[in-house]
Amino acid sequence: MGSQTVVADVADELARRVAAGEYQPGDLMPSVRQVAEEFDMNRATAQLTLGRLESYGFVEARRGKGFTIRDVREAGGVDVYRQLFRFSIPMPDIAMEMFRDIVDVERNLVLETLLAYTGGEQRIDSAELKSTIDELESLARQQVPDLRQMLALEVALVRRLLTTLGLTMQRAILNSIGETVLEVPEAVEAYFAGAPDLHVLVWRALAAVWDSGSGPSEAQLALFEDLFGMYHEKVIARFEELVVGIEESAGVKQAASA
Numbered sequence: 001m002g003s004q005t006v007v008a009d010v011a012d013e014l015a016r017r018v019a020a021g022e023y024q025p026g027d028l029m030p031s032v033r034q035v036a037e038e039f040d041m042n043r044a045t046a047q048l049t050l051g052r053l054e055s056y057g058f059v060e061a062r063r064g065k066g067f068t069i070r071d072v073r074e075a076g077g078v079d080v081y082r083q084l085f086r087f088s089i090p091m092p093d094i095a096m097e098m099f100r101d102i103v104d105v106e107r108n109l110v111l112e113t114l115l116a117y118t119g120g121e122q123r124i125d126s127a128e129l130k131s132t133i134d135e136l137e138s139l140a141r142q143q144v145p146d147l148r149q150m151l152a153l154e155v156a157l158v159r160r161l162l163t164t165l166g167l168t169m170q171r172a173i174l175n176s177i178g179e180t181v182l183e184v185p186e187a188v189e190a191y192f193a194g195a196p197d198l199h200v201l202v203w204r205a206l207a208a209v210w211d212s213g214s215g216p217s218e219a220q221l222a223l224f225e226d227l228f229g230m231y232h233e234k235v236i237a238r239f240e241e242l243v244v245g246i247e248e249s250a251g252v253k254q255a256a257s258a
Helices: 003-020 032-038 043-056 078-088 092-119 126-140 147-165 168-182 185-190 196-212 218-257
Strands: 059-062 066-069
Touching: 003 043, 003 078, 032 043, 043 059, 043 066, 078 092, 078 168, 092 147, 092 168, 092 185, 092 196, 092 218, 126 147, 126 196, 147 168, 147 185, 147 196, 168 185, 185 218
Parallel strands: none
Antiparallel strands: 059 066
16 A cells, blocks of 8 residues: 555544544644554554645644634635535445535535526527437436536526526535535435436426526426425435435444454
8 A cells, every 4th residue: 555545544533533622722633643643554644644634634733833723614724614514425424414505505506507507698509408318318318327527517507598698606616515515425325316317307397498588487497496405405315315225234244343
């Protein structure tokens, strides 16, 4: 195993402990010597490991003191939040709380984007949109659809709409949400709580509305918003099934090895 793999694995374990609250904000992290001894590595590698943890935003170096644990939930930025979510997956309560926030922000952002584009004057070439939707459909029809690739393609579609609308801040937020979700397989799978084909059908319907130029009626808009909300509730429920399943599997393994 290469030293870089060791550094990444140990940094991830230390980050998981911070995420789980095993190390409290304001406390000192274990020293380079302690990390080296616990994980059977030399001190230079332990120093690199703590440096990597600092790059995650979970600790900060204090001259003469070592590394102090940051309050990542209170003071962390988007990138820290992304790392925190990734390390929280084995802890269902924490992971669910964070995923609900992610879904809430994503749902509102995407819904507002779709409605703004529907009511706006700027238009993407319909052939370009249909080509991307065709690619999405091709992925959905595979025997084992690549869900991560499908979700990445959908994020790219919404990003394209935001670019056309000139909404650069919203685009930056969407990019951060996309990075956060796409790193976590359970989150990706949850976004396909319905069949992958359903995603294609929604985009086809939207493309037809945009091509018509007349826009949806108020009743159609209300129905779309209701369906959008109901679908995201299913996404949250599916994520809960997946992360609880991880915890239960870990419990079974521990019982078997006891």
